[in-house]
Amino acid sequence: MKPTPHILIVDDDTDITALLSDYLLRFNLVPHVACDGDSMRAQLARHPIDLVVLDVMLPGEDGLVLSREIRQRSSLPVIMLTARSNPYDRVLGLENGADDYMSKPFEPRELVARIHTVLRRSTQLHDGPPNLARSDVVCFDGWELHREDRCLTSPTGLVVALSNAEFRLLNTFLQTPRRLFSRDQLMEQARGRAMDAFERSIDLLVSRLRQKLADDPDEPSMIKTVRGAGYMFNVQSVQGRTAWRA
Numbered sequence: 001m002k003p004t005p006h007i008l009i010v011d012d013d014t015d016i017t018a019l020l021s022d023y024l025l026r027f028n029l030v031p032h033v034a035c036d037g038d039s040m041r042a043q044l045a046r047h048p049i050d051l052v053v054l055d056v057m058l059p060g061e062d063g064l065v066l067s068r069e070i071r072q073r074s075s076l077p078v079i080m081l082t083a084r085s086n087p088y089d090r091v092l093g094l095e096n097g098a099d100d101y102m103s104k105p106f107e108p109r110e111l112v113a114r115i116h117t118v119l120r121r122s123t124q125l126h127d128g129p130p131n132l133a134r135s136d137v138v139c140f141d142g143w144e145l146h147r148e149d150r151c152l153t154s155p156t157g158l159v160v161a162l163s164n165a166e167f168r169l170l171n172t173f174l175q176t177p178r179r180l181f182s183r184d185q186l187m188e189q190a191r192g193r194a195m196d197a198f199e200r201s202i203d204l205l206v207s208r209l210r211q212k213l214a215d216d217p218d219e220p221s222m223i224k225t226v227r228g229a230g231y232m233f234n235v236q237s238v239q240g241r242t243a244w245r246a
Helices: 014-026 037-046 063-073 087-095 108-126 164-175 183-191 201-212
Strands: 006-010 030-034 051-055 078-082 100-103 137-140 143-146 151-153 159-161 223-226 230-233 238-241
Touching (some): 030 037, 051 063, 063 078, 164 230, 183 230, 201 223
Antiparallel strands (some): 137 238, 151 159
C-alpha cells in the first residue's frame, strides 16, 4: 500500500491555507501549513513532505527565493501559486525550480489534479529506465549531462550551466530520444501544464536549450522542429554512467 502523500502549503493567507487543508484531506492528502520561509524550513525538517505548494508573494523571502533554495537542496516537487498573470513571470518561476505554476484565483480541484500529476511524474523520473535513472552522468553524442551539478560538458570540454527549466526539458528528451513530443507533452512531462494558454513558452525553452547545445537555430540537428507537431531530440546514442568522485 502506497503511503499517503504529505503536502506543505506555504502561504500567508490563512483563509487559503485553511481552505486548501480541508480540501486536500478530502482527497487523501495530508496537509501541513507554513506562512513564511522560516516556518517552511521548520515544517520540512519536522515532516516527510512529498510536495510543496508555494505562494510567490510572501513576507520576507519571496516564493522565488524559497523555490530556488528548495531546488538547491533537494528534488522535492514544487507547485507555485501567484496572483501575477504575466507569462514571463511564470517562466521566471520555472527557472527558479518550480515544477508547475497556477494563477490565483484557482479551483482547488484543479490544484489537487496538478498535485497528483506532479507526484506521479516525480515517481516516474526516479523509477524510470534504470540505466539512466541511477546515472550521475548521461552521455549523448559527445555531450555529458552532469545531473548533480545540473550542467553540460561539451565535446570540447566546455562546461555549460543549465537553468532548472532547461535541465528538466533536457531530461525529458533524454528519457526517450528520437521520439516526437508535442508542445503539450513537453509541458506535461518536463514540468506540468504550468504555462496555461502561453504555449509558446516551450518554444522559448527549446530555443534556450538549443543555444546551450550549440545547435544551429536556422538548421538545428539535435533538437528538430517537426512543423505542426512538436519537437524531436535527434541523437544517436544515450548512455548513463556513475560520476567519478575523489
